[in-house]
Amino acid sequence: MKPAKIGSVAQGGASKTVDKFTGRIVDSSLEGKDAALKRSGNKPSVIGKKGRPGRRRGARSLGGRYPFLSWLNKLLKSCGLAEATIVERRRRLKRIYKDLLDLQSKGKIETTNPEKMSEKDVGAFVDAMCQKGKKGKDFEHDMTALNTLLKYANNLALESYKNKHASQFRRSMKVNRHPSLSPDEYARILDNADKVETNDWNKMESYAIVILGMATGARHKELREGKLDDLTLTNGNECYHIEHPKGEDTYGQTRDTVVMAACVKFLKRYREKRLAMLARYPDNLYLFPAFRDKLDGKLSTNSITKMVRMVGKECSVEGLDLHKCRRTFGQKLLDEEARIESVSVLMGHATTAMTEKFYCRRKQQQAINDARNLMGNVPSSTVQNSLPDTKNPLIDKKYEMSGYA
Known part of the structure; x- marks a missing residue:
């Protein structure tokens, strides 16, 4: 029922009337808009509620149909990594997404949305990777990539799961450097x-x-x-x-x-x-x-x-x-007596520790020859091929490593 009108008020060119019972001023132009909506069957896209304004344009979350890929693209656009690293990270995360979809289809996880994944979902993924035989650096890189994505989406599920199940995330120790060319x-x-x-x-x-x-x-x-x-x-x-x-x-x-x-x-x-x-x-x-x-x-x-x-x-x-x-x-430079x-x-390393640990190290025979030269003895070359490489102290290392004095 339309409100009974007892008078009209002109304001800014708009026609307004006063409700007979409530005494409120009613904008007749708005009544016309409401009537047009009812006749056309249309509904407003966002219904405003008292104290709760409708959603701002452009303020939609990264849900959508493929939230994992949406978060992935947003992360890689803002990460500032090298081009080759971005290509590798994208490839790795897409492979992880494929594994998550497989787990979701089997009912082992509830969602692939980085915002909403729970510790239970994360645990199911970790277990699946272990069952596939993933270990060492490959496993670590997968966990790091997924954790980075989840944290970017303000989700600490993997971080929390890792703290509770530390034994599953033990880092593989790199015992030896890869060899150089013979x-x-x-x-x-x-x-x-x-x-x-x-x-x-x-x-x-x-x-x-x-x-x-x-x-x-x-x-x-x-x-x-x-x-x-x-x-x-x-x-x-x-x-x-x-x-x-x-x-x-x-x-x-x-x-x-x-x-x-x-x-x-x-x-x-x-x-x-x-x-x-x-x-x-x-x-x-x-x-x-x-x-x-x-x-x-x-x-x-x-x-x-x-x-x-x-x-x-x-x-x-x-x-x-x-x-x-x-x-x-x-x-080869070290073999030619170059200083570490x-x-x-x-080689563009920040410290000599990186050079010695992962790339090259002075050979034990060279260390023996240096010591003999200091003592005035003539170095002998007869034992050159019989001695293993030495583990000399890592210079500029900020923490102690077992096996080094």
Whole structure:
């Protein structure tokens, strides 16, 4: 029933009336809008309630149909990680999402929404990964990636579960460093590189990536981002300038590193071929360009990985990757009596502890020779191959490690 009207009030061009019983002023223009809504069958999208305003435009949560992927994309856009790390993290989280969907379809977890996952859901996922045989670094990386995503969504379920079930999250201890290239493997790569035809661009580029990694200790990203002018091969001044180091937005610093003399011959041949291609591709200044997709592009991370594996297969070097080339660079410098502090700087490490623990270490025979030289004794080379590598003290280590004095 419409309110009985006893009078009208004109205000701002709008017609208003006074309710006979309540004495309230009623806007007749609003009555017309309500009537139009009733006739059309439409309903307002947001119904306002007293003291509870409707939802703001753009204030919707990241629920939706695929909340896991929505949170994933938002996290990676704001994380500030290196491009290659973002690609790896996206791949890992998508694989985790696939595992979570499988668990949800079997009724083992209630949701895949990072905001709403409970400790029970997290526990089911951890158990499933353990049953699959996941362990060591792969397991740790999965847990770290998922925990980062959940914490970004203000969910501490995994953190809480980890505190209650610490035994399931014991970190795997890295006992030994991965080996560097043996002298025979090192020589085979250089010999095979000399046999590559200059006109075979794909092979020239593949071998150049591996050999520059061996010659400078540069990381994957530092080779991929390199420009033609960064490589200097002038006699007596051979060096490689690294403008885009690992962690360049945070802790990384640009640096120059030396080029091993044994690698200069092939690198000069590669550089001459690369300079000759500038006439055809003048806009592409990358040291290792990609001409197939974009004329001014650079090689993708996967392309470089495949090229390095091809070189390893051709040279019969098992497990060849750029980390092995990097370790070889550091070990050769130490074998040539370089100081560990200098090697650490050339490799772009913040402390010598990182260099010694994961990459290279002074050999025990060298330590014996140094001691004998100090005592005036002539070092003996007869026991050089019989002694294992030493565990010398880690310099600049902030905490004690078992096995080190």
